[in-house]
Amino acid sequence: MSIKDWPADERPREKLLQRGVASLTDAELLAIFLRTGIQGLSAVDLARQLLGEFGSLKGLLAADHERFCQCHGLGDAKYAQLQAVLEMARRHFVEILQRGDALTSPDTTRAFLSAQLRGYGHEVFACLFLDNQHRVLKWEELFRGTLDGASVYPREVAKRALHHNAAAIIFAHNHPSGVCEPSQADRLITERLKQALALFDIRVLDHFIVGDGLPYSFAEHGLL
Numbered sequence: 001m002s003i004k005d006w007p008a009d010e011r012p013r014e015k016l017l018q019r020g021v022a023s024l025t026d027a028e029l030l031a032i033f034l035r036t037g038i039q040g041l042s043a044v045d046l047a048r049q050l051l052g053e054f055g056s057l058k059g060l061l062a063a064d065h066e067r068f069c070q071c072h073g074l075g076d077a078k079y080a081q082l083q084a085v086l087e088m089a090r091r092h093f094v095e096i097l098q099r100g101d102a103l104t105s106p107d108t109t110r111a112f113l114s115a116q117l118r119g120y121g122h123e124v125f126a127c128l129f130l131d132n133q134h135r136v137l138k139w140e141e142l143f144r145g146t147l148d149g150a151s152v153y154p155r156e157v158a159k160r161a162l163h164h165n166a167a168a169i170i171f172a173h174n175h176p177s178g179v180c181e182p183s184q185a186d187r188l189i190t191e192r193l194k195q196a197l198a199l200f201d202i203r204v205l206d207h208f209i210v211g212d213g214l215p216y217s218f219a220e221h222g223l224l
Contacts, residue, residue: 012044026057033082038073046073058178058212061086062119090115094139109170110208110215116141117174117210123150125173127157130205132167152189154196161202169197171207178212182223190218 012028021029030047037043050071054060060068061082068079093112109128116139117124125143130136140160143150150173161169171193173186182190186209194204207218218224 113172125150125152128170129164129166130168137164168203175211180209180211180216
């Protein structure tokens with residue numbers, strides 16, 4: 001059955017307009033992006049099939065060009081569209097954080113960090129450098145690693161913080177596995193960084209781990 005034949009309140013586009021984007025499933029969101037299905041499959045059915053093939057929405061969004069285009073119903077045009085959408089999301093949050101306003105919304109911070117770090121297949125450690133009113137001075141990805149981790153050097157972090165004349169800092173790194181829980185190594189390096197930056201009166205506000213779901217906050221869990 002075509003989506004056009006579905007009840008109006010069950011069609012993804014109409015559902016989004018009536019109830020808001022958060023009411024849609026991953027398959028429904030993907031169906032809106034796909035716009036059309038293929039012979040024998042509606043856009044929603046195709047979306048469900050693709051999510052099954054890639055394991056998750058994250059897996060689909062992180063797929064490289066060759067892997068993406070191997071799937072029936074996808075191709076160069078859809079890949080280009082998807083990359084453009086992802087890049088617009090990244091730039092949107094960069095603009096929000098670089099307007100000069102104080103960083104007061106944890107939700108905005110989480111959304112920004114997710115847009116920047118979630119798609120990587122390797123671990124990346126990054127910093128948000130802030131002034132004394134918590135306005136963003138600079139976002140920098142400082143260290144990159146393998147699937148299992150990245151080497152983080154407190155001296156280099158301190159050097160970059162001093163370069164930007166930062167008064168405060170937020171750390172972030174991703175877990176390609178998708179698991180947001182901090183490891184013992186994550187806890188230890190956070191403490192080492194905090195001690196190193198305290199020598200220069202630079203406050204560590206938080207350390208976020210980006211994986212599947214909501215990014216994990218060290219501050220909210222009493223780990224800072």
